[in-house]
Amino acid sequence: MTALTPLDELWLTEAVRLREQHAGPLEDNEANRRARAGAGDLLTRIKHRALSLAERDGMLTALHHWKQGARLSLIVLAAFAVVSGAGLAFAALGDGQTPVNVFWALGSLLGLNLILLISWAFGLIFAGGSAASLGRLWLWLSEKLARDAQAAQLAPALILLLQRKRLNRWVLGICVNGLWLLALLSALTLLLLLMATRRYGFVWETTILGSDTFVSLTQNLGTLPSLLGFGVPTEDMIRASGDSAQTIENARQAWAAWLVGVLVVYGILPRLLLTLLCCVRWRAGRQQLALDLSQPGFAELRERLMPSSERLGVNDAAPAQLHQVQTGASTLESEGALLVAVELDDQRPWPPELPNTVADAGILDSRESRKNLLDQLTRYPPARLAIACDPRRSPDRGSLALIAELARCAASTRIWLLPAPAGQALDADRLGDWHQALQQLELKWADSAPLTWLETGHD
Structure with missing residues (x-):
C-alpha cells in the first residue's frame, strides 16, 4: 500500500472517532500503549492511536479501496463529460444539410453550462459552498465503488473534516468545474473537427426582433474573443445572414471563428480559471487542516494517552476475533x-x-x-x-x-x-x-x- 499523506492520517482519525461515537468504544489497550510509547503531543498520540486501530480493524484497507473507488468514479464521470461535450457539438452544428442558426448553436454549447455556472457561484457565495449535484454524485459513486463495509464512516468523516475549514466547496469545485472544462474541451475539439470536414452555412432568424439587435449582440459577444485573435463577422455579413445562409467563404470562416471564440472565451476560460482557483484554495487550506480536540471522543482520550499517573485495571471486552500478527518492530530498531x-x-x-x-x-x-x-x-x-x-x-x-x-x-x-x-x-x-x-x-x-x-x- 502507498504511504499515508497527512490528510489521510487526519481522515482516518476522524473516521475512527465517528465509528466509536456511533458503535461505542473500541478495544484499544495496545493502540493506547503504542501511542504513549511514541511520545509527542496529544494530537500526535491521538493520530497514532487511530492509525493503529484503523490498521487492525481494516479501515486502512477500506481507505485505499475508497480512494480507488473515487478515482474510478472520476474516470466514469470524465468519460461521461467527454461524450456529453461531443453531443453538445453535434447538437449545435447538426449534419450540415441545413444552415446552422448561430444563436441556437450558441445556446446549445453554452446555455446549460452558463445556468449551472451561475447556480454554482450563487451556492458558493450564499449557501457556503454546498455540494453541487456533480459533487454529490461523485461522493456517492466513490462509496458504491469502494465495496467495503469498513468504508461506511469514511465519506462522513471526510466531509466533517473539510467543513471545519470550509474546504469541501473547493474540493467539489475542482470536481465540478474540471468536469465541465473537460466537456467543453470535448465540444471544442469536435466542433473544430466538424468544421474542418463539413461545409456549414450560418444564419440567424427572428420574428419580433430587428436586425440591429442581432448586429449589436454579435459584435458585443465578439469583442473579447477578438482580443485573442478570433474573427468577428462584419456588419454586412451579419445582416446578410439574416436573409439566407452565406455562401461566401469569408463569411463562413468569420462565423465559424466567432462561434469558436465565444465558446473559448465564455465557456472554456471561465471554467479553467475557476478550476485553477479551486486548486489554489484547496492546496492552501489543506495545510491548515487539524483535529478539533473539542469534538466528542477526543477529550476522553487525554487521560489515557497523556496520563498524569499510570493506571492499571481497565477492563475492555475481548474482540470478536483475533487479528493477524503484523510485527510493529523492524529489524533496524530491535535488538536482543x-x-x-x-x-x-x-x-x-x-x-x-x-x-x-x-x-x-x-x-x-x-x-x-x-x-x-x-x-x-x-x-x-x-x-x-x-x-x-x-x-x-x-x-x-x-x-x-x-x-x-x-x-x-x-x-x-x-x-x-x-x-x-x-x-x-x-x-x-x-x-x-x-x-x-x-x-x-x-x-x-x-x-x-x-x-x-x-x-x-x-x-
Missing part, C-alpha cells in the same frame, strides 16, 4: 533475544538454562505483569522473542490475544509448545487446536526449546 512464558503452573521448573545473550522475562500470570512487559517491549522491541505455552491448556481467546500482542512487539517470534511433564501425555486434539490457532495467527511454533534460534537467529 527474550524468552517469556504464559501461565505456567508450579509443577514445571522455570526458567530453563539460557545462553548469556538471551534474557528471561519470567512468567506472565497476572494482568500487571502482562502490562509491564508489553510496555517494556513497546519501548524496546526484541529482535527475537520466544513465547513458551503449556499445550495442556486450551488455546482460549485471551491467551491467543496476548500471544498475538506480544508477537507484534518483536521483529521475529516463535511459540514454544512445552512437552508434558514426566509421566503425562499431551492431548492430541488439544495440541491440534493449538496448531490450528497458531496457523491462523501465522506464527511458527516448535516442540523443543528454540534456544539456538534465540541465541543465533537460525536453527
